Amino acid sequence: MKIVIIDYGAGNIQSIKFALERLGYEGILSSDAQEIKNADKVIFPGVGEASSAMRKLKSTGLDTLIxxxxxxxxxxxxxxxxxxxxTEEGDTTGLGIFDVDVVHFEKKLKVPHIGWNRITDLKTPLFKDIQENEYVYLVHSFYAPVCKETIAKCDYGVxxxxxxxxxxxxxxxxxxxKSSDAGERILKNFLDL
Incomplete structure (x- = not known):
């Protein structure tokens, strides 16, 4: 199986590579359109700021490819x-795949939301063999509200x-x-789709 991790300069790529290796797979880092198109599975990672990340995607044409x-x-x-x-972060227009806008957590909440939290209302084979209220690891200040495309929920004041x-x-x-056994299972479920 050819797994391509989109390389556009937005962090956490090595930890994804290592997680895939623990599952017995190799992930290829690439920003090459043909290599991404020819992949069996594509992982689109990201740590950082939305507007600068989108500028990087646009500079390579990945914004139209993805x-x-x-x-x-x-x-x-x-x-x-x-x-x-x-996304409200940097007033950034996204790729328009999911029909929802990303907003900042309310001022009364401590941000970023860092640490372990429970996921609920799990839908689709992505969550096969994952229990309701399983813990996953999060680091974020912005979120996508619940919408028609939601397949799992989390609660952090909202x-x-x-x-x-x-x-x-x-x-x-x-x-x-970074989400221990549950995270590896979710990655494996994605690779099995």
Whole structure:
């Protein structure tokens, strides 16, 4: 299986590579359009700031390539947020895959939301063999509200989407590569899709 991790200068790529290796797979880092198109599975990671990340995607044409991909695609953290219509972070227009806008947590909440939290209302085979209220690891100040594409929820002063799905596109707000056994299982489920 050819797994491509989109390389556009947005962090956490090595930890994803290591998580794939623990599962017995090799992930290829690439920003090459042909290599990404030819992959069996695509992982769209992201740690950082939305507007600068989107500028990097646009500079390489990846902003037009990603929404046209036909194979399973998994957006992680900022990757998931950039797959939405728009994010309040830097007033940034996203890729428009998920029909929801990303907003900042209320001022009364401590941000970023860092640490372990429970995921609930799990839907789709992405969460096969994952228990309701399983803990995953999160680091974020912005979130996607619950919408028609929500396949898992989390609560941090407000209920929000911890995972989204539309067609062949999946997004998770949490970091499966840092979420212990549950995260590895979710990654394996994605690879098995």
């Amino acid at each position: 929404p046209k991909l036909n194979q399973p695609v998994l957006g992680i953290c900022l990757g998931m947020q950039l797959m939405c219509n728009w 209920e929000y989407s911890s995972a989204l799905k539309k067609d062949n596109f999946y997004g998770v707000q949490f970091h499966p590569e």
